[in-house]
Amino acid sequence: MQSESPEVEIVRRLRAAGCVYAEDEAQLLTAAAADHRELDALVERRVAGTPLEVLLGWAEFCGLRIAVAPGVFVPRRRTEALVAEAVRLARPGAVVVDLCCGSGAVGAAIAHAVPGIELHAADVDPAAVACARRNLPGVPVHEGDLVAALPAPLRGRIDVLAANVPYVPSDAIALMPPEARDHEPRSALDGGPDGLELARRVAADSRAWLAPGGSLLFECGESQTAAALELVTAAGLGSRLEVDDERGATVVVGTLR
Numbered sequence: 001m002q003s004e005s006p007e008v009e010i011v012r013r014l015r016a017a018g019c020v021y022a023e024d025e026a027q028l029l030t031a032a033a034a035d036h037r038e039l040d041a042l043v044e045r046r047v048a049g050t051p052l053e054v055l056l057g058w059a060e061f062c063g064l065r066i067a068v069a070p071g072v073f074v075p076r077r078r079t080e081a082l083v084a085e086a087v088r089l090a091r092p093g094a095v096v097v098d099l100c101c102g103s104g105a106v107g108a109a110i111a112h113a114v115p116g117i118e119l120h121a122a123d124v125d126p127a128a129v130a131c132a133r134r135n136l137p138g139v140p141v142h143e144g145d146l147v148a149a150l151p152a153p154l155r156g157r158i159d160v161l162a163a164n165v166p167y168v169p170s171d172a173i174a175l176m177p178p179e180a181r182d183h184e185p186r187s188a189l190d191g192g193p194d195g196l197e198l199a200r201r202v203a204a205d206s207r208a209w210l211a212p213g214g215s216l217l218f219e220c221g222e223s224q225t226a227a228a229l230e231l232v233t234a235a236g237l238g239s240r241l242e243v244d245d246e247r248g249a250t251v252v253v254g255t256l257r
């Protein structure tokens with residue numbers, strides 16, 4: 001009987017572990033490994049549930065290669081919808097903030113699409129801040145709690161406040177795939193009892209930070225849309241929703257009129 005080739009064996013191991021795109025992953029891992037021993041170790045870790053992007057050290061987002069690090073939220077393709085909306089709103093020269101920046105993927109993608117913006121990023125997690133600094137060379141990346149991390153001169157000047165806050169309801173964390181549950185910090189996922197605690201706090205504070213006509217953008221789950229729109233209105237902002245069925249994304253936009 002003919003033994004299977006190393007390539008076929010890797011695909012088989014990945015598929016048995018539930019990797020939907022086993023062929024693609026096998027190719028990426030093979031390209032990332034220096035030799036057979038390293039490849040075997042990478043496949044082993046992938047089979048054990050380590051996110052592919054953490055093993056590769058990068059994630060593709062809006063056509064860019066974004067560096068990711070262990071313990072930092074891996075940018076999701078659905079967040080490209082939030083970027084698309086931010087790009088529609090930002091003009092060259094606009095002040096744009098990537099709040100809750102994680103790896104800085106959102107800010108990097110907006111800056112790539114709209115040259116000449118004044119970009120700032122911020123996150124509470126030092127690991128995320130370090131990762132964002134790699135992806136956003138030359139951009140000030142601030143560390144701290146939501147808008148409290150931002151420098152005072154930005155008050156009243158932000159045209160686009162893109163805040164991909166955590167929005168998973170606390171009770172639903174246990175139901176998330178192990179890749180997220182076991183490999184991403186709870187603080188990057190947990191949005192409190194209804195998932196909207198952080199969105200509520202950012203919206204309440206954003207009036208003081210947005211420029212006239214400026215907008216706050218955040219993502220939420222389909223079942224959270226009514227409550228999300230309500231919290232934006234309660235914060236004194238005009239509210240609207242952008243739904244992107246293709247990416248499975250819901251983006252809430254609050255505008256300071």
Ligand SMILES: C[S@@+](CC[C@H](N)C(=O)[O-])C[C@H]1O[C@@H](n2cnc3c(N)ncnc32)[C@H](O)[C@@H]1O
Nearest residue numbers: 073075100101102123124125145146164166188
């Ligand atoms: C859902 S992740 C989004 C990361 C990134 N913007 C992206 O789309 O890939 C949420 C991020 O919010 C950060 N975060 C959680 N609580 C925060 C807080 N109170 N202040 C600032 N950042 C916070 C987490 O560290 C995490 O990086």
